[in-house]
Amino acid sequence: MSNAENGLLKFITCGSVDDGKSTLIGHILYDSKLLYADQEQALLLDSQVGSRGGAIDYSLLLDGLMAEREQGITIDVAYRYFTTEQRSFIVADTPGHEEYTRNMAVGASFADLAVILVDASLGVLKQTRRHARICALMGIRYFVFAVNKMDLIKYNQKTFAAISEDIGRLQAELGLQDTVIIPVSATEGDNVTVHSGKMPWYQGSTLLAHLETVDISGSLPEAGFYMPVQRVCRPDRSFRGFQGQIEAGRVSTGDRITVLPSGEIAVVKSIHLGNKEVDKGELGQPVTIQLDREVDISRGCVLAWEAELKIANSFSATLLWMDEQELIPGKEYWVKLGTKLLPAIVTDIRHKVDVNNGMLLPADSLSKNEIARCGIVLSEQAVLDEFCLHKTLGELILIDRVSHVTAACGILESVGEQKPDDVFLREDSMKLKVNLFDQFYYHPDIHTILRHSPSPVTYEKGDELPLNGEGYQYPGDFDLAADSVVANIRNGIFKGFGSRESRYPLLDRYGNELEAGQPPAFGKYHKIPVWENNENNAEFQERGD
Structure with missing residues (x-):
């Protein structure tokens, strides 16, 4: 299959600190003869300075910062572009240390596939789980778990199988759809670009072979066409164009589009790609779109059609x-x-x-x-x-x-x-949203009263209500009026929707007492505690003023 047929693969390497991410990518570059002669010579010379007995330190190809080389860890995200006969790649080599998790998240935001390294001598660690979860959060659907440093465990198949079981449980927990597990040694080159004779029990692809052939086209395309407006282009009085990158679909001259959020409709008069006028714009292209009439559009607006945004x-x-x-x-x-x-x-x-x-x-x-x-x-x-x-x-x-x-x-x-996060009272098909059980507290750090809502729940007719809490205490009998309906609470039980009985207090949906001719009385059934945080142990204390 040709390079063009496979397309560009953007991937990230991540995992816990010192799992060998930079070494792995460096070995791929070295074995694939993707270095210039001066780069290779510099690598050999730099490796002599290190503490690895003069052996080639492949991580030096990616760890370029002085602090990275001194500490032997990756700090910043290193991007490398390389190409083989089968495919083109952009790889983001990311740090594994917890302190630099934010840098790893930046790298994950651009990638289609994640190569997550696992130290075979340590197994799946907390930072490995965190990185896998962040990759899934960022929308990555394709994963390779490279169980590295197999040489340190003498290429033991049982240890690899036990780690694979842990990875399988992590895969099920995160709902990962496309996952491959490959045993490798980044320093020795086992199963990186060529199969290892030291692990005859592994019959799968090498890491590079899998990256060259994995099909990432399985994702469903986004509905419709849309382009967020990045800039309004006005080179002279005769031209007003809207610039941005097409994020879904395609657009052609003569197409109708909707301007969001205003909802105005216009027709595409012309499309410009760079300094050339073209008939259509495709997904991923940065274009300038001119409309057939004047429409109020600024940065942050979106040009769309049938995207259902x-x-x-x-x-x-x-x-x-x-x-x-x-x-x-x-x-x-x-x-x-x-x-x-x-x-x-x-x-x-x-x-x-x-x-x-x-x-x-x-x-x-x-x-x-x-x-x-x-x-x-x-x-x-x-x-x-x-x-x-x-x-x-x-x-x-x-x-x-x-x-x-x-x-x-x-x-x-x-x-x-x-609505799933709201609290409701329900009788048959009638539902009433209530905020009776919200809790309010004063946060002295920001001088603000904040509200915390309870977990979502629906109370049916006949259910007992939690009328006493840390921030509120209601009577056992009252009526609640909201949305032109009245809910009857008797002896702490929701009796259903009915008529107002004047002998009982009348509350609104927030728990404020309503009296004829008087403003709602908030404080009667509520207390506002002060939020204090001592040695990370948060406690409510009732406010005295």
């Missing part, structure tokens, strides 16, 4: 937190979605993920390198979509508004009002 100002997202400062719900950030930059607030942390076992854990804050599902509200409506439907408009970064540090990256899981 959403317009909303709230969504839930899974975030990888990368900032040294903890994430605290209620703090404002910039959100970058496509080409749009907007102020936003992280309203709540719904749960964080244990990277070891995938368990969902309750959380009120988020530390560096942790992963969590969060609710986010934007300052205005934006064009967006779930990551699984439209990748470019479903991925985001959070930027600290003061330091301008990239605080987090993540993907959109669901858009708009999230």
Whole structure:
């Protein structure tokens, strides 16, 4: 198969620290004769300086920073382009140390395939699991687990089989669809570019052979056509074009398109690719599109047709937190979605993920390198979509508004009002959303009262309600009025929807008491504790003022 037929493969190498990622890629470059003569000579000379007895140190081909060579670890992401007779490659060699997880996430964001290295003498480690989870989070569907340093365990098949079982459990936990496990030795070259005679029990492909032949075209194309506008081009008074990269589909002159979020419709007058006018633009091409009439379009707008994109100002997202400062719900950030930059607030942390076992854990804050599902509200409506439907408009970064540090990256899981995360009272087909059990607390670090919502639940007629909590205490008997209906609660039990009885207190959906001619009384059934964090042990203490 020709290079053109296989196409370009963008892949990432990752895993725990000192698993041999740089050495592995360096060995591929060296064995495939993909180095210039001066590069090869420099490698041989540099290897003499190291502490490896003069043997070739293949990692030096990628670890270029002085600090990397001194410490023997990768710190920054090293990108390399190379080509074989079968295929062209761009590889991102990423750091394995936990301190540089954010650098690894940057590399994962561009890749189609992940090569995750596992030290055969150590097995699957916490950082290996974290990197696999981040790769899956970034939408990578194709994985190669390279069990490296087989020479250190004397090419033992049983050890490899035990590690393969651990990888299989990780694959099932993350729902990885296309996974291959290959035993290799990056320093000795076993199963890297040629089959190893020291592991006759392994009959699969070498690592390079698999990379040359893996088919990554199985992903379904995104629906419709869309192009986020990166720049408005106005070289003179006679021309106004909109520049960006086509993220899905194709566009031709004469096509009708919709401008989002305004919803105006126009016709494509001309398409320019570089300095040439063309009849059509294809997926991945940077183009300039001129429309047949004047439309109010600026950076951040989206040109689309039949893409079924959403317009909303709230969504839930899974975030990888990368900032040294903890994430605290209620703090404002910039959100970058496509080409749009907007102020936003992280309203709540719904749960964080244990990277070891995938368990969902309750959380009120988020530390560096942790992963969590969060609710986010934007300052205005934006064009967006779930990551699984439209990748470019479903991925985001959070930027600290003061330091301008990239605080987090993540993907959109669901858009708009999230009914599955709400609390309802239901009788037959009638449902009423309530916020009775929300808890409020004062956070002194940001001088703000924050709200935390409970886990999603629906209480049926006859169910007992949790009327006493840390932040609220309701009477056993009351009526709740919302959306022109009245819910009757008697002896702590939801009796169903009925009529108002004046002998019982009347509350709104938020638990505020309603009295004729009086404003809602918030504090009667609520208390606002102060959130304190002492040695990472968070405790509620009731506010005294």
